[in-house]
Amino acid sequence: MKQGIHPEYTPLEVTCSCGNTFTTKSTMAKDKFHIEVCSNCHPFYTGKQKIVDSAGRVDKFQQKYGNMFKR
Template sequence: MKTSIHPDYTDVTVNCSCGNQFVTRSTMSKDTFHIEVCSSCHPFYTGKQKIVDTAGRVDKFNQKFGSFFKR
């Protein structure tokens, strides 16, 4: 590697709005970083995800293509 052309790679504390806090490494110049959603509070990762079915589209899709996914 060439010297003095790469950014500094330092520890950054990430604070989520849910209260979760973790440390990662980044080239950011900040020591702390605030995010709104993390893996501890995002519905996809917590298992609380809801599928919003608009006009029966999910059922229509499952009727048309559901046999492809069954084993």
């Protein structure tokens, strides 16, 4: 590798809006970074994910295109 062309790889403290903090490494010039969602509070990772079906759109889709995917 060429010397002097790569950015500095320094520790970065990440803070989520839920209060969770963790340290990672990054090439950012900052030493602290704030995020809105992390793996401790995101519904996909916590298992609390829900499918919001407003006005029966999933059922309407199944009625219209459901037979197309069945064999």
